[in-house]
Amino acid sequence: MTEPLSARPPATALRPSACPGLLRIVPALDGGICRIKLPGGVISASQALAVADAAERFAGGVIEATNRGNLQIRGIGADHDGLIRTLLNAGLGPRNPASDDVRNLMLSPAAGVDPQQLFDARPLAEQILLTLENHPRFHELSPKFALSLDAGEGLAMLEHPHDLWLSALNLGGETLLGFGLSGCPAKDFPVAAVPLSAGVELVVAVLELFLEHARPEQTRMRHLLEDLPVPVFLGQVSERLTTPLRTDRAITSWRRTPARVNAHIGFSPQKQSGLMCVGGVVPLGRLTPSTLRDAATLAVELGDGTLTMTPWQSLMLRNVRNERAALALDGLRAAGLLCEADKALSQMIACTGAAACGKGLADTKADALLLAAYLQERGVSPGVHVSGCDRSCAAAHTAPITLLAVSAGHYDLYFRHADQPGFGALRGRDLTIEAVGALLTADSRSNTDD
Missing domain, CATH: 3.90.480.10 (Sulfite Reductase Hemoprotein;Domain 2)
Known part of the structure; x- marks a missing residue:
């Protein structure tokens, strides 16, 4: 049953954070932002109608799809409690109000129905989410601390980095759950594996150990691993499991099969x-x-x-x-x-930009529309990320092409490169949208992937 508004903690009890949640609305230039976390990305039709109504009644009518399969309402006015109450009454809040921040588990949008899946991830995902919600210590995790569960689906986001990623693999006819500590299955090898039946036990052990070892400023797994070697961490994880970790070469050299490109379209x-x-x-x-x-x-x-x-x-x-x-x-x-999939705009992402974000240096949404129209006329549809600053809020992983704003209407242009960190290789400085479009059109036959 959804918690009534009176049951949620007072605002002072919520962990300070710049990340919005359902119970914590954070300010922006265009008003407040509320993030609605959806289990497995799924929302019922009636809940979707409630979100649409809330966006019109309590905000400016702007709803955002996030890059982790959630929804946001922007431009929220003064009646925060009215908005929150509406969403809670629709069943969109956490079972435990203190757990709103930590329900960060990403699945394939085709979990349970994908022809390539090795198992149906939904029951295990539900167990993990219940654990995150009901284990009081886990409520101390940063709102950015994130997990992913990959059951081998062909339709899967494998490039987003996560603090703990779980990925199904089949060895000798047995389906195991490989996992990595910080990173993603698209680029990284598993550090170990466990039977599927030990999935929840593994998550509990990893998260408890993280919280026991991490200093307050070490909010992400990668921060902890700068001080604590992975083999040491794994040794401590193993001590808490009722089943042995598998760390043989068949596990640690396993590579995830690439996901199907544009399968979401x-x-x-x-x-x-x-x-x-x-x-x-x-x-x-x-x-x-x-x-x-x-x-x-x-x-x-x-x-x-x-x-x-x-x-x-x-x-x-x-x-x-x-x-x-x-x-x-x-x-x-x-x-x-x-x-x-061949529409230029369908391959383009852009952050909120200067129109609604104080850190944005350019109106990224408007510029992205201009660039998409330019490229569409020329039959070019590369993957482009238009970012108003170097925080890269719109993209959780490095896009094939990134435009980084340097001033209104002007961008530095990067092409993703496997050997270069950040956005990749710099290809042009202080370019107008027209100049970017001309360069991408001329370079449309080049390989901009890793």
Whole structure:
């Protein structure tokens, strides 16, 4: 049952943080920001309608899809309690109010229905989330401390870094849970593995040890590992488990199969016969209440009554019958979503920028629209991240191409490079959007990936 507003801790009891939550609305130039964390990215149609209504009633009508499969409401006015009460009454809050910050577990948006999955991640994910919510010590974790659970799906975000990542692997006919401490399965090897049955036990051991060892300023796993060698940490984890850690070379040299590119856009067949997922990109991560309502209606009429938000800032309908998939895609397109992977705008992300963020040096959303139109006219659709400052809020991993604002309408241009940290290799300084567009068009045949 959802906690009533009176049951949530007073504002002074919530950990100070710049990260918004459902119970902590943080200020920005355009008003308050409220972040709604969705288990596995899933929100029911009725809950989506409640979000749309709340965005209109208590804010300026701006809803954002985040890069971890959550939703945000921006431009919130003075009635914070009214907004929070509306969302809690819709069942969108945590079971334990003190746990709102730590419900950071990312799944594939196709968890449970993906043809390539090695197991259905949803039951294990629910156990992990319950543990995060009900283990009082875990409420001390930073709001940025994050976990991922990868069951081997073809539709999966594998590049986002996490403090603890879990990834299914099959060795000798047995499905194990490999894991890494800080990083991601796209780039890193597992440090060890456990049987699936030990998944929750492993999470508890890792998080308890992190909190026991980390100093207050060491808020992320990577900070702790600068002082504590991984083998030492693993030795202590092993002592807390009822099953041995596997650290043989078959584990530590395992590589995750790459995910399917652009599988979140358009049609994605499910493992269940006759059904598929249908998805569209939220343009620059911004949803209108009307779009969210239309998508919720489609979910009821053509899907399973739920929407799934993805780490690509897109939206999916699941369990759509094959013969109705085209109708669903047309409906998402009519609602304002981008349903073709070759559209320049569908490959572009941008932070809030100077229009609503005090740290932004340029109006990134407006500039991204200009750049997308320029590239679309020339048939070019690279993956582009437009960032108003070096915090890179819109992208949890390095994009193929990054524009870093240096002043209004001017950007430094970077191409991702495996051997260079940060945004990658600098390709141009202080460029206008037109200059960036010309350079990307001329370079469209070049390889901008790692």
